[in-house]
Amino acid sequence: MTTANERSADYPIDPIFLERWSPRAFTGESISEKDLFTMLEAARWAASSGNVQPWRFIYAHRNTAHWEKFVGLLVPGNQVWAKNASALVILVSNSLVKRPGSDAEVLSPTHSFDTGTASGYFALQASLMGWHAHGMAGFDRERAFVELNVSKGYTVEFAYAVGRLGDPTKLPVALQAREHPSTRLPLKELAFEGLFQAASTAKA
């Protein structure tokens, strides 16, 4: 129904959801503060439970004082390509929330979930601007917590490499083969009326 970016949707969704993807070949050009903050501004407008907005963003532009520290937090398999990004962003969430009518803080059941919503907004806005935001779980969360001076009560969630699409032939050969938009599981394995159904054997 909607086709874009080598992908076909089964229902007529807006093409922005197909157009966003996660390349690894980046040009290494610089990104303006305005462009990076425009992506963060979109994330800012995400919905969250009770509008508590648990998301926080710690960023480094390439060729700045913090850059090597950020690259060094990534696993080697991500460093090899993400070192050519224009900016790196670490997402952190406030794990604690005040109960209504109280100053006592309790663990939020949605701090990671809500921050994932902001993350989705961030990557969509990047894509709309002609940038790419490639999300990474592969980094050292414990070391990020210490080296980025994250406060107690906050959780290190996720990382992004933001860049302009570069020449894929400059990637290591094994990554060149993966440099295309990924597919998805069929909706019938993800959506169920009334009652949950355990996974079938089919894979995307």
Add this chain to the structure above:
Amino acid sequence: MTTANERSADYPIDPIFLERWSPRAFTGESISEKDLFTMLEAARWAASSGNVQPWRFIYAHRNTAHWEKFVGLLVPGNQVWAKNASALVILVSNSLVKRPGSDAEVLSPTHSFDTGTASGYFALQASLMGWHAHGMAGFDRERAFVELNVSKGYTVEFAYAVGRLGDPTKLPVALQAREHPSTRLPLKELAFEGLFQAASTAKA
């Protein structure tokens, strides 16, 4: 820079991020399977760590066999308005992930976060179609796990009421006062270069 829906963004983001909001006044009209699945299709195309796609959706259309069970999972403060929705959707995530090259399952560090990204896509697509998806953390997760037959290893994450905007004067008076798009914290409290900064005293 971008203004929409009584909201002003500080950077030139796409207006879709401002236009999506969470009303409570719904018409109670029915929603087609195609419209609901178009929202779920957008969610399907979300990014996830390793493309594992941990999100699952369990839904009920109003005036169907499962409807009252779904309404009954909500806290009373949400039942009062969400009973006029066209569909209710419960989001569940697969908490476990296989390590590369192994069949052993370990706890995923991103199952909630990734499902939050899909949740954001779902609500944006609903808004683009003229529907509204109002997210709710206020429901009984433990009872949802049992009554929706959720499998061990999955986490009940979040709920949505999906509907068409109705007459706000039919809401309880206390909710009428809240029936407008919410504001956000300033970006300077959310985004930091190089090092995390603890929250200041300002509030949105």
